[in-house]
Amino acid sequence: MADNPPTDHPADPLVIPFGKATARPDGQRPRVLAIANQKGGVGKTTTAINLGTALAAIGEHVLIIDLDPQGNASTGLGIDRRTRRTSTYDVLIGAAPMREAVVPTAVPQLYIAPSTLDLSGLELEIGQSRDRAFRLRNALSNINNGARSYDFTYVLVDCPPSLNLITVNAMAAADSILVPLQCEFFALEGLSQLLKTVDEVKKTLNPKLSIHGIVLTMYDSRNNLANQVVADVRQFMGRKVYDTVIPRNVRISEAPSYGKPVLVYDLKCVGSEAYLRLATEIIQRERELKAS
Ligand SMILES: Nc1ncnc2c1ncn2[C@@H]1O[C@H](COP(=O)(O)OP(=O)(O)O)[C@@H](O)[C@H]1O
Ligand SMILES: [Mg+2]
Numbered sequence: 001m002a003d004n005p006p007t008d009h010p011a012d013p014l015v016i017p018f019g020k021a022t023a024r025p026d027g028q029r030p031r032v033l034a035i036a037n038q039k040g041g042v043g044k045t046t047t048a049i050n051l052g053t054a055l056a057a058i059g060e061h062v063l064i065i066d067l068d069p070q071g072n073a074s075t076g077l078g079i080d081r082r083t084r085r086t087s088t089y090d091v092l093i094g095a096a097p098m099r100e101a102v103v104p105t106a107v108p109q110l111y112i113a114p115s116t117l118d119l120s121g122l123e124l125e126i127g128q129s130r131d132r133a134f135r136l137r138n139a140l141s142n143i144n145n146g147a148r149s150y151d152f153t154y155v156l157v158d159c160p161p162s163l164n165l166i167t168v169n170a171m172a173a174a175d176s177i178l179v180p181l182q183c184e185f186f187a188l189e190g191l192s193q194l195l196k197t198v199d200e201v202k203k204t205l206n207p208k209l210s211i212h213g214i215v216l217t218m219y220d221s222r223n224n225l226a227n228q229v230v231a232d233v234r235q236f237m238g239r240k241v242y243d244t245v246i247p248r249n250v251r252i253s254e255a256p257s258y259g260k261p262v263l264v265y266d267l268k269c270v271g272s273e274a275y276l277r278l279a280t281e282i283i284q285r286e287r288e289l290k291a292s
Pocket of ligand 2: 160
């Protein structure tokens with residue numbers, strides 16, 4: 001699948017097809033999906049930003065939690081470092097409630113709890129405390145309650161490229177894990193280690209944790225190897241792999257430097273279309289889960 005030729009009219013944010021809000025009844029828990037893969041550069045942050053935007057565009061109320069000290073999800077959504085007064089670090093060390101860190105983005109119905117570099121010191125700060133793995137779960141427990149409440153239907157947690165205490169917090173708080181996998185030769189290698197960690201967390205911290213799905217990212221059909229990787233991953237993981245494959249698309253990589261999701265930067269490009277399809281697929285899967 002080739003990239004769309006660059007258009008010189010980045011889409012007007014107003015053309016996003018924002019649907020009818022599908023807010024949960026007051027106080028109901030949102031679905032929490034952790035976007036995890038210990039490899040860097042596989043599309044975690046890109047997926048958090050653009051899946052979050054796509055879900056918001058089709059009516060969900062979405063909170064992205066930036067748990068990477070690099071703060072790329074925050075920057076990519078246009079949250080200036082100087083304005084990050086309360087960050088996920090403050091929340092996880094217990095210095096502030098989650099709702100204090102939550103800020104709106106330029107996308108309607110999409111909010112973010114930003115991160116700062118402080119987060120890289122989390123392990124030193126809370127590594128000895130008994131509830132160290134449950135800081136995020138506890139911080140999210142009443143996000144849809146109380147005076148300054150929200151009615152989030154989805155929480156997407158953008159994890160750092162490591163299986164450290166931060167990622168364990170995300171997995172302990174999550175209903176389900178979403179794994180971005182880059183279409184390259186070593187894709188499957190890291191996956192088994194990740195699945196082992198998920199199993200471990202399931203046994204010890206979060207018995208109801210599941211793998212929501214695997215999303216293949218940065219797919220380039222001109223690359224024969226990529227096709228082989230897609231076939232291998234589908235054979236190995238079967239139905240866990242989403243039908244939607246995210247193509248390598250230059251618009252996706254340009255958008256963060258404008259502090260915009262690709263759906264706002266260029267709604268019509270193949271990257272935006274793919275993330276909208278992924279959002280639809282995820283909601284479909286949620287319906288099937290609920291029905292089963
Ligand atoms: N589908 C895509 N097409 C082109 N570039 C992409 C795509 N997905 C991600 N990228 C780029 O690849 C780099 C790594 O992606 P990122 O989402 O930051 O990975 P991670 O969060 O897993 O480290 C970024 O520069 C991003 O813009
Ligand atoms: Mg990232």
